[in-house]
Amino acid sequence: MKYLGIDPQKVKIGVFDxxxxxxxxxxxxxxxxxxxxxxxxxxxxxxxxxxxxSSQDYDIALxxxxxxRKDEIERLTDIRARAKVLVAMGACACFGGVNYLKNxxxxxxxxxxxxxxxxxxTSKVKRIADVVKxxxxxxxxxxxxxxxxSIIVSIVxxxxxxxxxxxxxxxxxxxxNTCVVDLGKICLGPITRAGCGAVCPTGKAxxxxxxxxxxxxxxxxxxEILREKGHCESEIEQKLCFYNAFNGSTEK
Amino acid sequence: MKVNMxxxxxxxARVEGHGNIHITVRDGELIEAEWQVVETPRFFEAxxxxxxxxxxxTLTSRICGICSIGHTLASLRAVERAMxxxxxxxxxxxxxxxxxxETIQSHILHLFFLAAPDLLGVGSVIPLTKSHPxxxxxxxxxxxxxxDMCDLIAGRTTHPVSLVVGGLSKAPEKKQLExxxxxxxxxxxxxxxxxxxxxxxxxxxxxxxxxxxxxxGKGKYPWIGxxxxxxxxxxxxxxxxxAMTNEYKEDFTTxxxxxxxxxxxxxxxxxxxxxxxxxxxxxxxxxxxxxxxKPVNNNPYMNNIAQLVECYHVMLExxxxxxKLLDSNLxxxxxxxxxxxxxxxxxxxxxxxxLYHHYIIDKKGTIAKANCVIPxxxxxxxxxxxxxxxxxxxxxxxxxDKEVTKLCEMLVRAYDPCIxxxxx
Numbered sequence: 001m002k003y004l005g006i007d008p009q010k011v012k013i014g015v016f017d018x019x020x021x022x023x024x025x026x027x028x029x030x031x032x033x034x035x036x037x038x039x040x041x042x043x044x045x046x047x048x049x050x051x052x053x054s055s056q057d058y059d060i061a062l063x064x065x066x067x068x069r070k071d072e073i074e075r076l077t078d079i080r081a082r083a084k085v086l087v088a089m090g091a092c093a094c095f096g097g098v099n100y101l102k103n104x105x106x107x108x109x110x111x112x113x114x115x116x117x118x119x120x121x122t123s124k125v126k127r128i129a130d131v132v133k134x135x136x137x138x139x140x141x142x143x144x145x146x147x148x149x150s151i152i153v154s155i156v157x158x159x160x161x162x163x164x165x166x167x168x169x170x171x172x173x174x175x176x177n178t179c180v181v182d183l184g185k186i187c188l189g190p191i192t193r194a195g196c197g198a199v200c201p202t203g204k205a206x207x208x209x210x211x212x213x214x215x216x217x218x219x220x221x222x223x224e225i226l227r228e229k230g231h232c233e234s235e236i237e238q239k240l241c242f243y244n245a246f247n248g249s250t251e252k
Numbered sequence: 253m254k255v256n257m258x259x260x261x262x263x264x265a266r267v268e269g270h271g272n273i274h275i276t277v278r279d280g281e282l283i284e285a286e287w288q289v290v291e292t293p294r295f296f297e298a299x300x301x302x303x304x305x306x307x308x309x310t311l312t313s314r315i316c317g318i319c320s321i322g323h324t325l326a327s328l329r330a331v332e333r334a335m336x337x338x339x340x341x342x343x344x345x346x347x348x349x350x351x352x353x354e355t356i357q358s359h360i361l362h363l364f365f366l367a368a369p370d371l372l373g374v375g376s377v378i379p380l381t382k383s384h385p386x387x388x389x390x391x392x393x394x395x396x397x398x399x400d401m402c403d404l405i406a407g408r409t410t411h412p413v414s415l416v417v418g419g420l421s422k423a424p425e426k427k428q429l430e431x432x433x434x435x436x437x438x439x440x441x442x443x444x445x446x447x448x449x450x451x452x453x454x455x456x457x458x459x460x461x462x463x464x465x466x467x468x469g470k471g472k473y474p475w476i477g478x479x480x481x482x483x484x485x486x487x488x489x490x491x492x493x494x495a496m497t498n499e500y501k502e503d504f505t506t507x508x509x510x511x512x513x514x515x516x517x518x519x520x521x522x523x524x525x526x527x528x529x530x531x532x533x534x535x536x537x538x539x540x541x542x543x544x545x546k547p548v549n550n551n552p553y554m555n556n557i558a559q560l561v562e563c564y565h566v567m568l569e570x571x572x573x574x575x576k577l578l579d580s581n582l583x584x585x586x587x588x589x590x591x592x593x594x595x596x597x598x599x600x601x602x603x604x605x606x607l608y609h610h611y612i613i614d615k616k617g618t619i620a621k622a623n624c625v626i627p628x629x630x631x632x633x634x635x636x637x638x639x640x641x642x643x644x645x646x647x648x649x650x651x652x653d654k655e656v657t658k659l660c661e662m663l664v665r666a667y668d669p670c671i672x673x674x675x676x
Contacts, residue, residue, distance in 0.1 A: 017270075018292070019292040019294060020294075020317075020672065021314055021315060021316050021317040021320070021672050021673070022268055022269065022317040022318075022672055023314075023316070023317025023318070023320065023410040023411060024317070025317075026317045026318060026361075026410060027410065029361065029365060029395075030395070030399050030409065030410075039378065039381065044378060047376075048263060048265045048266075049265075049266070049267075049268060050265075050266060050365050050366070050376055050377060050378075051265060051266065051369075051375055051376030051377075051378065052265035052266055052369070052375045052376065052661075053375035053376055053378075054265070068292050068294070069292045072292065097314070098294075098299070098311060098314045099294050101299040101311075102294070102295050102298065102299050104299070105298060105299070105301075109298065110295040110298035110299070111295070113295070113297060113298040113301070114293065114295050114297050114298055115293075120293060122292065122293060122295070141314065141411060142317065142410045142411055199407060199408055199413060200407070200413045202407070202413075203406075203407030203408070203413035203414035203421060203422050204414060204421035204422040205407070205413040205414060205416065205421050208310070235304070238303065238304060238307060242307075242310075242311075
């Protein structure tokens with residue numbers, strides 16, 4: 001893509017995956033309408049899932065997944081040293097994600113439950129920011145492709161990166177949905193950061209908070225409403241811990 | 253001349269997840285050929301314990317970024333069979349439609365983004381956007397169709413939101429289904445274009461007689477639930493899945509291996525085709541013939557072709573499903589149910605083969621014990637044994653390191669392994 005007749009220097013980008021499902025990076029290959037334009041702005045130099053061409057010279061590293069083994073720490077540290085900007089992409093990278101549920105059990109117990117007598121190396125699940133400095137978090141399970149694209153474009157052109165601070169409820173109301181809490185479900189929309197287009201409550205499923213807390217999230221009030229609707233404490237806890245996205249900040 | 257070869261492919265590219273190929277040949281003799289899965293495990297079976305049954309589908313969809321709808325459906329089926337939950341007929345049709353969207357999405361991703369670059373001699377789909385823009389345009393349109401199907405029915409392609417215990421939480425509008433039908437019809441020309449592209453690309457010539465395992469179709473090509481059959485004549489009920497998955501663990505890999513009648517077996521599109529080709533739509537059958545795919549085909553590289561045939565089949569079947577839905581009342585798509593204790597197995601043919609979820613649920617509706625058996629886990633042993641045979645055949649043909657490495661990578665890719673999924 002030329003700008004004023006000049007081919008601008010393309011920003012080099014690498015996409016890397018750790019413990020996770022690789023669903024976030026796959027979002028980048030979804031929806032044809034913007035993919036080619038997005039690619040024209042960047043040079044993808046390292047993206048193992050879709051390319052066997054790989055280079056260790058990149059400006060932006062998009063990192064997916066959480067950290068749960070020693071060799072991952074070494075690989076991540078190396079990526080951090082090479083990248084100018086490191087972006088944690090998705091709930092696993094930002095919060096630990098569903099992988100973090102493992103930390104509720106003794107390590108020996110989870111290994112025995114799955115592998116029986118065989119030994120398998122694994123450690124407590126860590127977020128990317130527990131291991132290296134993260135310049136930017138893009139939350140979501142999975143991330144929203146349009147949000148990732150607009151953020152990357154902002155980084156490339158030096159514009160301010162905007163991630164909503166208001167809760168999912170705002171987007172849900174914009175979609176003119178019936179509130180799923182009124183339908184008898186637990187929804188974390190009131191305390192969760194928007195930016196997903198309220199995709200879960202729009203599908204009549206309660207929000208599970210994959211984007212982490214909204215600014216000034218009022219946990220107490222949400223708990224009170226949910227208790228009034230007849231939901232018990234343990235049910236609410238199961239939802240709040242799902243992605244570890246509210247770790248330590250959900251006062252009763 | 254007696255050849256020596258040391259092939260080490262670390263974290264093979266263009267597959268989902270992390271795996272290594274390790275091959276040693278000394279004096280023309282194959283010493284080692286290993287398919288090493290080095291993915292970090294996430295211990296899903298362990299973390300399911302203690303979760304409410306209705307969160308199991310949401311949690312297990314996160315096993316896989318590609319076949320999350322398949323995981324959700326297997327999980328729902330296990331829960332629903334454990335608690336004897338009846339699912340309305342329309343909801344079953346809608347679920348199958350979402351499943352078909354995922355099959356197209358996954359197969360097209362594999363065919364064009366992961367496999368085709370090898371056949372066209374490039375490292376990825378990115379240079380193809382310049383050299384073969386018309387091919388990439390076909391791929392993106394078909395992938396777009398698949399995304400639209402999944403988004404409409406399941407609320408989202410990756411990690412669906414509206415597939416719930418008892419049915420679906422939200423039904424699409426009939427107007428939207430009509431639009432979807434039109435879009436599918438428009439995309440048939442892209443499928444034909446894909447067939448024409450793949451007619452010109454030749455698959456490597458390699459045969460190793462293999463046991464192919466899939467679900468058994470009952471009047472229809474199999475997707476959700478049913479008995480298991482194999483080309484060696486095995487027939488097992490859905491609940492007897494442990495007899496066939498028979499998992500074991502080798503030291504060089506974090507994924508388990510499985511066996512049935514032989515040391516390994518294969519699942520996936522080629523296995524489904526080999527066992528159920530008679531149940532394909534007439535037009536899909538003709539396409540298989542045009543692409544020289546005949547049952548029983550023992551060339552693992554032909555899995556690519558079987559995937560393409562299946563894409564066509566599910567698009568044709570999706571039109572039939574939409575017609576049925578348009579003729580019916582979409583008012584009730586979710587049944588209420590009583591929470592009971594129980595045990596249930598759910599089998600689903602996901603893009604890469606048979607997926608089993610098996611739960612034991614206590615009387616409060618909490619998961620007490622879980623087992624998930626993943627298609628790539630079932631294929632890993634077969635990939636491993638194929639590699640040994642492939643390398644042996646290739647050194648006898650006098651091929652060099654580079655040629656053998658490429659064929660080995662292509663072999664692994666042909667299985668379309670979903671490694672994160674297999675380790676889960």
